[in-house]
Amino acid sequence: MLLGKMCNPEKDVSSRISQLAREGFRLAEVTIESPGARPERRDWKKIRRLIDSKDLKVIGSTDFNLQIASPWVPVRKAAVSEIKRAFPILGMLGAEYVHIHPDHSAKRQKKEMFRWNDEAVKDLKKAASRHGLKLMVENGAPWQGGLDLIRYLLERNPDVYLLLDIGHANLGVERNLATEYFRLFGDRISHVHMHDNDGRRDQHLELGKGNIDWKGIVVLLKKSGYDKTITLETFNPEGGFIRSKRKLERLWEEQ
């Protein structure tokens, strides 16, 4: 298991990479977002050298605010083309996987919302592969399409992978859906996000501050033979990254 940290795009991406390397993370999740990691930054090659000098693995991420399945045609076209601008950068940084967030801005037209997401995924998958990247979709809450939307997209796109977000799998459900995601798509889960919440709001808390059974999650990952990358997304508070890292490493060793 290789543990990483999400680079907060509110801050400068190179300072975030240096910090996470100092903190002992071996994976940098680089999200191409404003203002700290906009695509038009001119120093991406320098950032690649920084990543190499710290011997870090890279996972790519894109902005969830971009409405790739908007009911407004020019909006979804623009959103898809903005996401495509991230791919050459992430390819150059050495990422193998990049993920996108399915979009629920057309939630009043559920059927079309699913179809427009599928169109965007097909288009983005092709564009990503031209830069040596494999595309993943990240699961959201039930009101964002949840498991149904992920199933719809993965069934129609056999060469697209799943980023399992354990925090999102805990929202608006009786039991965390991580077990269900592993049962349905275990062999396509290529990356995992971890953060905690109270089951109602997407709080991105440090591990142990919400109601997720982290010991149960670690048991599930190990039992499923999951041995790939994990990123902590415990933004609240910032100090939660280190405490979450220690907690997860301890649980991983114990189970």
Ligand SMILES: [Zn+2]
């Ligand atoms: Zn996530």
